[in-house]
Amino acid sequence: MPALIQRMTDYVLGPNQDARLASVAAGATITGIVLSIDNDAPFVVTGRALRCSFLNSGTLNQNPLVGLKTRWTDAARNYRQTGGLGPRGSYVLESLQSAYYGQFGNPKPIVPAVIYPPGSVIELDLKHTGSTTIPNLTFYFRGYELYPEGSMPTPPYPKRMASLTFAYPIFVKALGVSELRQNNIFTVKQDADFVIRGGQSFVPFTTAGRTLAEVAVMWKDANKRPYSNDFIPLDVFFGYQSGTLATMPVSTATLIPPWGTGPGLPGLFYPEIYVPANQQFLFDLYRTDGSGGSNQSEDFTFNLIGGKVFSR
Amino acid sequence: MYRPQFAYPLSPEPCEDQRCTYSFDSTNTPGLSGTLAAAAQTGRIPLSLDLDADFYLRGISTQGPVSFRLTDPETNPLSDGENAAQSTNFELPTEYSNTNGAGIVALESGAGGVFAHGSANFLLYLYNPTASGIDLTTCVVNLHGIKVYRQRCE
Numbered sequence: 001m002p003a004l005i006q007r008m009t010d011y012v013l014g015p016n017q018d019a020r021l022a023s024v025a026a027g028a029t030i031t032g033i034v035l036s037i038d039n040d041a042p043f044v045v046t047g048r049a050l051r052c053s054f055l056n057s058g059t060l061n062q063n064p065l066v067g068l069k070t071r072w073t074d075a076a077r078n079y080r081q082t083g084g085l086g087p088r089g090s091y092v093l094e095s096l097q098s099a100y101y102g103q104f105g106n107p108k109p110i111v112p113a114v115i116y117p118p119g120s121v122i123e124l125d126l127k128h129t130g131s132t133t134i135p136n137l138t139f140y141f142r143g144y145e146l147y148p149e150g151s152m153p154t155p156p157y158p159k160r161m162a163s164l165t166f167a168y169p170i171f172v173k174a175l176g177v178s179e180l181r182q183n184n185i186f187t188v189k190q191d192a193d194f195v196i197r198g199g200q201s202f203v204p205f206t207t208a209g210r211t212l213a214e215v216a217v218m219w220k221d222a223n224k225r226p227y228s229n230d231f232i233p234l235d236v237f238f239g240y241q242s243g244t245l246a247t248m249p250v251s252t253a254t255l256i257p258p259w260g261t262g263p264g265l266p267g268l269f270y271p272e273i274y275v276p277a278n279q280q281f282l283f284d285l286y287r288t289d290g291s292g293g294s295n296q297s298e299d300f301t302f303n304l305i306g307g308k309v310f311s312r
Numbered sequence: 313m314y315r316p317q318f319a320y321p322l323s324p325e326p327c328e329d330q331r332c333t334y335s336f337d338s339t340n341t342p343g344l345s346g347t348l349a350a351a352a353q354t355g356r357i358p359l360s361l362d363l364d365a366d367f368y369l370r371g372i373s374t375q376g377p378v379s380f381r382l383t384d385p386e387t388n389p390l391s392d393g394e395n396a397a398q399s400t401n402f403e404l405p406t407e408y409s410n411t412n413g414a415g416i417v418a419l420e421s422g423a424g425g426v427f428a429h430g431s432a433n434f435l436l437y438l439y440n441p442t443a444s445g446i447d448l449t450t451c452v453v454n455l456h457g458i459k460v461y462r463q464r465c466e
Contacts, residue, residue, distance in 0.1 A: 164384075165419035165426060167391035167408060171400035189394060197420070200407035240406055263408055264373075264415035301400070303391075303407040307420055 005147040005154055006271045008219075009043060011035055012230035013124065014138030024068075024126070024134040031125040037075075038229070041145040043116045046270070047109055049102025049236050050094060053136040053288075054213045056206050065101055067130025068094045068137075075120040091127050104239035105199070105267020107142050140236055144271055153223075155193070155276045158311040166194065166308040174297040175215065175287050182284045183224070188275045192308035196273040196281070198266035201238035202300040209293030212300065220282040221273075231286045234302060238267035266305055274309075320370070320424050329458040334361060336436075338449040347445040348378060348438060351399065356383075358433040365459035368425030369434070371416040374409040376451030379439045385432035390419065402439040416456050425457050 013035040015022035020030050037043045050068075054060040069091035071079050079089035094101060098108030116122065122141060128134060170186060188194040204213035216231035239261035275281045289295050323329050336359050338345045343357030361367050369384070379402035383389045391408065393401045403409065409417050419426060428434065436453060440446050 161422075163420075163422035164388060165390055165421045167403060169391060169393045169401065169403055169407070171393060171395060171397070202404075203406055262411050262414060263406075263417045264411040301404055301407065303403065305408075307422075 003149040005149055005152065006044075006144040007041075007147060007152070008227050008269055008271055008273060009143060009145040010228040010232055011037070011043065011122070011141040012138060012228060012232060013122070013141065014230065015136055016230055021137045022135070024128050024137050026067075026128055026131050026133060029125075029127045033124040033126070035122040035124070035139075035141070037116045037118060037120050037122070038145075039119045041147050042118055043141075043143060043145050045110050045114045045116065045122075045141050045143040047102065047107030047142040049098070049107045049140040049142065051101060051103055051138050051140070051233060051236055052134045054204070054211075055132075055135075056211055056213070058206070060204055060206050060211075060213050062101065062103075064130065064132040064134040065137075066095060066132075067128060068134065069127045069129060070094055070124060070139075071126075072122055072124040074114050075116045075122075077123060080114065091125070100261065102140070103236050104261035105237060106239060106261050106265070107140070110143075113143065140232060152225075153221075155274050157274070157309060158193075160312040162310045162312055164192075164308045164310070166192075167303055167305045168194070169301050169303050171299070171301050172285065173299055175285060175300070176297050177287060177289050177291050177295045179297075180284070180286045183220075184283050184285060186281045186283065186304070188277050188279055188281070190278050192310045193274065193276045194308055195306045196269050196275065196304050197306040198268045199238045199302060199304050200263055200266050201234040201240055201302040203240045204235060209295075211289050211293060211295055212298045214288040215300070216286045216288070218284040218286075219273075220284070222275075222280045222282070224282060231284070238302060239263075239265065269306075272306065320368075323460060328461045330365075330461070332367065332457055332459045334359065334367070334455040335452060336454075337452045343436070343438075344448045344451055344453075346449075347447055348440045349445050350440055350443050352440050353398065354438040357436040357438065359436055359453065359455070360433050361428055361431060362459070363431040365430050365461050367428045367430070367432075367455075367457055367459055369419060369421075369428065369455055369457040370425040371418050371456035372409050373411055373416045373454045373456070374405050374452060376410075376446070376448075377405065377442060378446050378448065378451050379404050379441045380409075380453070381437045381439075382453075383435045383437075384426050385428045385434060387435065390426065399439055399441070402437070402441070404441065416454075
């Protein structure tokens with residue numbers, strides 16, 4: 001078997017891919033939601049997450065996801081789950097499948113991984129048995145694509161090297177309430193290569209009508225080739241130290257707030273991304289909090305965590 | 313949630329590695345006392361290690377809202393945006409080191425961790441990113457790793 005390049009890839013299935021997901025009413029059943037895999041490479045799914053727009057009722061929350069049941073298929077259109085004693089293809093409650101719905105850099109692992117050939121589709125059906133309309137329901141299929149060796153730049157580790165833990169705090173200045181800010185440049189410093197292995201992000205907040213919660217990112221390599229088919233909220237990709245309790249459906253104090261997420265377990269880039277010294281890694285940011293309330297441009301920071309690699 | 317870490321080799325017998333946590337706060341570090349005003353920075357604060365053994369840093373955990381940057385004894389920074397605005401180059405603890413007691417943050421490096429000779433100093437730089445003063449006596453920096461007693465190998 002020829003050597004293959006694993007390239008981190010996330011496929012997003014949301015309102016931009018199927019408009020029916022923009023608003024899923026209580027009691028609704030939606031079938032035949034299709035996500036097409038690109039024609040250039042097979043895709044290997046290793047994790048999954050889902051999210052809706054935050055509801056802002058004093059505290060940010062994901063309450064509308066309560067009661068959501070789904071089922072989804074592999075490339076041969078075989079369902080990959082069974083609900084209880086039901087037949088293959090039964091709908092399964094999402095809240096019982098993963099912690100935090102796979103958010104906060106904490107995707108639900110899919111083991112063994114599921115491979116989708118180029119041009120194939122993931123088909124998803126859902127039933128919403130909850131009582132609240134789900135706004136902007138979005139599913140994230142996380143994994144990697146496979147490319148032939150030599151088809152794209154893949155800088156290797158030096159044969160003789162030393163490594164040092166390192167993190168780059170990325171400061172974002174005054175991102176507007178509905179701003180799309182494209183091709184932000186992160187340049188690795190000249191002294192060493194940098195391998196990106198994880199990251200953390202800011203704590204979403206809503207205070208006195210001022211909200212910073214809906215910030216999404218699309219990573220790109222130096223050739224501006226994206227790592228996903230659409231934007232992914234920072235709070236799906238990354239975790240943060242606090243706030244998980246308030247944003248989760250069960251907002252009673254029965255959970256340990258930082259369980260399973262936070263700086264001790266950062267959101268991971270897998271496979272890791274190796275950026276040589278003086279080279280660039282790009283990202284687009286898109287904020288959709290809108291102009292309601294007292295919303296305003298906001299500064300924030302996210303953190304790219306990994307290691308410096310020195311040639312010796 | 314599974315996150316594999318670098319596997320560090322054990323020292324060959326009869327060498328001895330001892331798990332070690334260096335905890336720095338106002339009781340043992342004069343730089344961690346008083347109040348740091350809003351948007352203010354400190355100079356370098358030495359975090360002095362013991363004389364008896366070399367130390368490999370493998371993790372960190374902190375308490376308190378103060379942002380910081382840590383450098384190893386060779387003055388290599390362990391994080392830095394190197395932006396023109398100095399205040400953007402510090403790590404927010406919520407995104408880097410504050411786990412509220414839920415584990416520690418791995419600092420993955422080759423060769424067993426970030427090396428420090430016995431009696432060396434890690435250097436700490438603080439910045440207050442908030443709009444009000446921070447009481448530094450509430451701040452704690454814990455460095456987790458191992459001490460290596462090489463003399464027992466000889």
